[in-house]
Amino acid sequence: MSTEPIPFIDLQAQRDRLGSRIDEAIARVLEHGRFILGPEVAELEQRLSEYTGAPHVVSCANGTDALVLALRALGVRPGDEVVVPAFTFAATAEAVALAGAVPVFVDVQVETFNIDTDSVADALVERPAVVGAIAVDLFGLPADYPSLRRVLGGDRFLLADAAQSMGAGVGDARVGTLTDVTTTSFFPAKPLGCYGDGGAVLTTRSDVADVVRSLRVHGKGTEKYDNVRIGTNSRLDTVQAAVLLEKLAILEDEMKSREDVAERYHRLLADVAEVPRVPDGVRSAWAQYAVRHPERDVLRGILDRHGVPTAVYYPRPLHLQPAYTGFPRAAEHLPVSERLSQQVLSLPMHPYLTAEDQERIAEAVKRGR
Numbered sequence: 001m002s003t004e005p006i007p008f009i010d011l012q013a014q015r016d017r018l019g020s021r022i023d024e025a026i027a028r029v030l031e032h033g034r035f036i037l038g039p040e041v042a043e044l045e046q047r048l049s050e051y052t053g054a055p056h057v058v059s060c061a062n063g064t065d066a067l068v069l070a071l072r073a074l075g076v077r078p079g080d081e082v083v084v085p086a087f088t089f090a091a092t093a094e095a096v097a098l099a100g101a102v103p104v105f106v107d108v109q110v111e112t113f114n115i116d117t118d119s120v121a122d123a124l125v126e127r128p129a130v131v132g133a134i135a136v137d138l139f140g141l142p143a144d145y146p147s148l149r150r151v152l153g154g155d156r157f158l159l160a161d162a163a164q165s166m167g168a169g170v171g172d173a174r175v176g177t178l179t180d181v182t183t184t185s186f187f188p189a190k191p192l193g194c195y196g197d198g199g200a201v202l203t204t205r206s207d208v209a210d211v212v213r214s215l216r217v218h219g220k221g222t223e224k225y226d227n228v229r230i231g232t233n234s235r236l237d238t239v240q241a242a243v244l245l246e247k248l249a250i251l252e253d254e255m256k257s258r259e260d261v262a263e264r265y266h267r268l269l270a271d272v273a274e275v276p277r278v279p280d281g282v283r284s285a286w287a288q289y290a291v292r293h294p295e296r297d298v299l300r301g302i303l304d305r306h307g308v309p310t311a312v313y314y315p316r317p318l319h320l321q322p323a324y325t326g327f328p329r330a331a332e333h334l335p336v337s338e339r340l341s342q343q344v345l346s347l348p349m350h351p352y353l354t355a356e357d358q359e360r361i362a363e364a365v366k367r368g369r
């Protein structure tokens with residue numbers, strides 16, 4: 001068996017596959033010189049709209065800004081409360097606070113790691129200030145939007161934080177259309193990543209798209225030097241859009257490879273660890289392949305000694321993070337989030353992972369049983 005180090009995410013393999021296409025795409029931008037909102041930005045928004053089926057796509061500077069811009073376009077105001085899962089990346093709750101509102105933490109489901117509809121229902125009791133919720137498609141798996149929509153009722157918004165799930169879907173519907181407003185991130189390690197920071201808001205609502213387009217350029221009106229609201233500077237660089245166009249062209253093929261990698265892990269590991277399960281009809285983007293293990297840190301040490309890199313997303317749920325302990329939560333304890341943060345371990349996951357490396361990884365996991 002090979003003893004070469006196994007990368008956790010192999011961006012170099014992707015770059016090798018794309019060959020000179022990325023270099024040429026960047027060279028074209030250097031040539032035309034329209035570095036801000038150049039033609040590649042509009043083309044990327046168009047292509048993302050075609051790929052996802054979302055009628056409106058507005059790119060921006062990063063996935064955190066995408067959340068803040070979407071919340072502001074949805075009309076979130078100081079004093080409003082927004083329900084968020086406790087087991088997610090900090091940006092989900094941070095964006096609510098940055099928009100001037102109050103995050104209300106709820107628990108997640110043990111099988112999917114995604115926001116738990118029953119916990120959302122608990123949070124709504126006697127909280128008239130709740131104006132909506134953010135569901136995160138954690139590790140690439142779409143949340144349960146239909147049941148969330150039912151408990152939220154018609155008047156509260158349901159925003160999808162799809163930073164980790166571009167390319168995923170439910171039945172024939174792709175992420176970007178599973179609820180009326182979705183945000184994503186193009187951070188390099190995400191399923192669709194650029195070579196820097198980037199993000200986007202995808203929506204079925206033209207009113208939301210219009211406000212986000214204005215907010216990302218200092219609250220502009222129809223003219224650039226016409227300021228109709230307090231906005232910000234949050235544009236996607238043309239160079240990053242050019243990179244993303246090349247990567248989007250192979251995303252669907254990469255999704256299939258990720259699914260093959262996930263299936264192989266399932267076959268190799270289902271008897272030795274708690275492997276992720278995907279509900280029927282749902283497609284994960286497999287941003288992470290996270291197993292659960294009662295002795296996670298012991299297993300992690302064993303894998304490390306066998307040259308298998310791992311990561312822990314997330315070692316502490318947000319309601320227990322110093323910056324967020326003061327915010328409300330559905331209950332004193334959010335037991336599933338608290339337990340998962342002790343038990344989850346992400347294994348190497350990317351479209352170019354070989355069967356041989358996966359077998360090496362599985363052998364090491366078996367030693368940790």
Ligand SMILES: *Cc1c(COP(=O)(O)O)cnc(C)c1O
Pocket residue numbers: 062063064065088089091092136161163164184185186187197198199
């Ligand atoms: C990465 C991520 C974000 C933030 O994206 P950035 O582009 O890094 O700002 C938000 N939410 C989730 C769930 C993420 O994984």
